[in-house]
Amino acid sequence: MTSTFIVSPMTALDIAEVLALENRLFPQDAWPESFFYDELAHTSAGDDPEATRRYWVARTAAGELAGYVGMMCVLPHADVQTLAVAPEAQGQGLGTRLLNLLIAAAREQGAEQVLLEVRADNPGAQALYLREGFHPIHTRARYYPDGQDALIMQKPLTDLDAPSSAADLRSPQS
Template identity: 80%
Template sequence: MSSPEVQRSDSERHQVSQMTALDVPEVLALENRLFPHDAWPESFFYDELAHTTGSSGEAPTRRYWVARDAAGQLAGYAGMMCLLPLADVQTLAVAPEAQGRGLGTRLLRLLILAARQDAAEQILLEVRADNPGAQALYRREGFTHIHTRAQYYPDGQDALIMAKPLTDLSAPSSATDLRSPTP
């Protein structure tokens, strides 16, 4: 009798690695395909990658990853900035042909894990008001809508600001909270 084959989710079939300058042309092509009205210019990606290595002994403030399928094709990418106490999702994108298979969730969880490892207390993101699929993903992962930026995007669409706490909100957060109550 043969042993059962371990089933891997589609998202696990993607190889995730740190984004490098060599990835930028493909990332830019996918960026323009997914976000035709508000795609980042090429220089933004290179500028962001310049912050993925720390300077003067300090920790890097940016982290970026790419996800590739078994054939080596770019399936998605994600990046964040962490300036304590906050982390901010700078970008998260999944190619249409790879959507709906858990890759967006995997990349978002990677960003959340990195923010926690960097000791961020909260992670923020902005999402187009006309992107209910992304909003649903973020809500499933514990993000809540905290603010709307009216007409934020170049085409006039609003941006929803969403946040997820990364620390125990009931834990003491200052020396005042640690003191015993005065009798």
């Protein structure tokens, strides 16, 4: 089954739902509520060249939170700060869509590469990143609070792999 997801910039009004999904998906490494407010303090609607953060939420047609993604962009690098998809929305291309939105926004801001860290014990997320052109460059031993390693992955941003614009990726898709 394919659902339509509506993607929009994250606001403070989204944080309670985002935090609930964060705790549900990442019980051992969930960000505290203050992290989300701090990150949003560095965002804009996309028109402020000084803004270093961009965050989006994806909702179902019924308004339920299906996922979220956020990035930090300090040129020449962009970094995936977070990416999450609710279990009931997984397998419908939402993770790919959110990641590609972030990549397109990083490219539009002039980033030369996107970096991320992913738990070494999360093969599903790693598979998504590999499919989208990321490759492992380093392992941070015992990075997470439970002692799990983090795999650092990188995607160079070249004209050869340019997706559509970030604006195109925000519009509803079936």
